[in-house]
Amino acid sequence: MKLSIKVEPRLETPRMLGIAIPVISLAAALLSGAVFLFFMGVSPFQAYSTIIRSSLGDAYGLSETVVKAIPLAMAAIAVMLSFTMLIWNIGAEGQIFMGAIAAAAAVRYLFVDNHLAMFAIMFAAAGIAGGIWAAIAGYFRARWSVNEIITTLMLNYVAMNLLNYFVYGPWRDPASLGFPMTAPFPDAARLPSFWGTRIHAGLFLAILFPLIFWVILRFTRWGYEIRVMGENPKAAGFAGMSYIKNVVFVMFLSGAIAGIAGMCELSGLQGRLQHGFSGGYGYTAIIVAWLARLHPIAIILVSFLMGVLLVGGETLQIVMRLPLSSMLVLQGLILFFVLGGEFFRKFRIRILSGGATPPIATTSAKEEK
């Protein structure tokens, strides 16, 4: 008997699939990751259990996972905001850099010996710097339809080089023995850490931001505008909403949040500005936002899971001598399967036996329920 496979569009996505698809995608990603690990010459089972144990197995691992999740959650909220409006800010990485540079500048030139005041200054500086960085791309997009994917991406490199300029050049700490880094920040410019771990006060922001934006998107007038503009810009114009103004504003806000994420990382964790300081959080955040289906609360959860992967990955590098890039492959697989999962949300696959077509009466279509 001949079998044929048919792809057909779904008219309605059953609610159950909304949860099943991300879970299955993740499982598929881990499975193919296992194959990949196997070919890298390590036992996938051992590798995965190392990941779990090192990131969730003890208090230290857990705290490190949270430490990674903090900037991720903030940056994911940043990109989520622009994605909701169908503006593709993929420059969170650069905006994180800009926030960090601005915060470092604040410490250098506007130092006040008071925790709260210093925090406020750094917060504002980082927000404004990151915000402007993104708003530039937003303005070009809104005013001249310049593709924001390209501009935000390009600005990432500019920001990175700017950071390098400062840490290699004028801001380099003479006492650093030639390492590209600034002098350690004074105590007043550090965010407090808790429980004797590296978890810092950025944690509150990482939880607060998702909550705030959940409320904004669901319950406020502005949130409603953003959603309408994302769904149908033409209808938004018809309803008197200003697309141009909002594109710029949303990009500003998006960049500001990413910038603040950079500042938290800087003053909460590293305590000085240095070369290569973000480690790709801005890019990983895009994966997080998609995995969370742009839902602010889900972003908290997914960030944590991604933290597990990052911490576990670092351990893998050390314990099993896997190159850093192998973790990037795993991340890439996850994104690939998540986007692939989107396909199954929109289409269904049916396997038909060739020849006789079954009568309709027996194929009751449950999919619409």
Added chain:
Amino acid sequence: MDARAPSKPLVRMEKITKRFTGVTANLDVDFDVRPGEVHALLGENGAGKSTLMNILYGLYRPDSGVLTIEGKDVSFSSPRDAIASGIGMVHQHFMLIPSQTVWENMILGLEGLSSVLPKRAIRERILELSSRYGLSVDPDAKIWQLSIGEQQRVAILQMLYRRAKILVLDEPTAVLTPQEAEHLFVTVRQMTSEGHGIVFISHKMDEVMGLSHRVTILRKGRLVGTVDTASTTKEKLAEMMIGQKMIFSIEKKELQPGKPVIECASVCALGDRGIPAVSRATFMIREQEILGVAGVAGNGQQELCETLVGLRKVESGAIRVNNEELTNSIPKTFIDKGIHYIPADRKGTGLVPNMNVSENSILKRYWSRAVSKKGFIDWKEVFSFARGLVSRYNVSTPSMETPVRNLSGGNLQKLMLGRELSDSPIAILAVHPTWGLDVAATKFVREQLLAAREAGCAVLLVSEDLDELLAMSDRLAVMCKGEIMGILDSPAETPVEAIGLMMAGTPAEEALASAPRGGGKS
């Protein structure tokens, strides 16, 4: 060739049932199509016509029921299967790819093409089909360059190209001018004479009476009956559709127009393609009057309306609202002044398809104090507002949380109309407000526009239905190629021929002089 009465059906649908969350769109419906016939499908908005045909076309799978072609049971899992069985459909809101040419659209999704496209052969086939069925269209034109009527021809050709034996036309005439509709009927007759079967969905009784051989009536998803057109009347059909007798006539009060609400002085504007779409439009709309705008679609009517609500740039000229200069103000200003606009493009402009009924109901009033306080939207208020709208305008929807893309064509329309007619506007710009509405809803909307006029509202009514315009308008502007050819003060007494001439570009004086005086429709 008249092979109707005894011939075997091309396709038969038996006891078809289809449920969606919250609604039963079809319940035990029987339907068949015979070769050489036009089978009309009638029913109120939301009666389940499109759903039934979508099942035939393989877009939906029925919950139960049997589909047979030439006596054999079949099951379609996609339109591809349906087309393979000779069933084609042109949707209510059909989709072509705007940036591609006619011939490229023709082969879209076709399987088994060689990798080097046989462009010559394709073009030849298109030309052959279009001359055979009177569907003239340039194969090399890009879709966006075509009028909606021409696009429809492409969509029909697409189906003929795939050798459809049965062609479903879902409200094809809703978007056509009377002339274009006549043209379509010629094509339809040519097809039936060759033994094709046509399913024809329309809310216009005259078309149904004139074109079809049989009529099937649906009401709330159930089959009311199938009758021979020759043995029935418009009134009987309407009664079967609605379940009660229906009075068609509307009552229009004599009113004295008040002061001007919208004044336009020499307004010029460009169309989407950068060429002039409106030139030197000068007119005013006063309180308590309806200014009709007649003209073949695409002659600048829509662009004109867009300039009046700030959605299109005015290149030169001035627009005043209640004596206040508002030329090129932002759309919000016009909305706040109370100018409401009902665009022709419902799904694309007037509504957000993926958002639900209540979210769509506040699209133009989400900042009003009634539904939002201190920047927060009061969803409870929104719900009760939406519920009121739905019940007042008789929108059939399973719930307030249903995404509007799931509403039937007419119900989409009613929702939007309800929204634009509430909040006591000072002016309403209505573009084809009765497109796709059933008889009852059409009557209701006309009554609402007249009620707005009585309440002091200035109404601009753009339509291609001359009967509608003559019945509704106090004055009638006729547009051709972006210009207002003239404004008739007593349209009902102007000979229709004169209006026709003006629509074709003859200036008013000349047209009136050449057409015989005598009043009314001759």
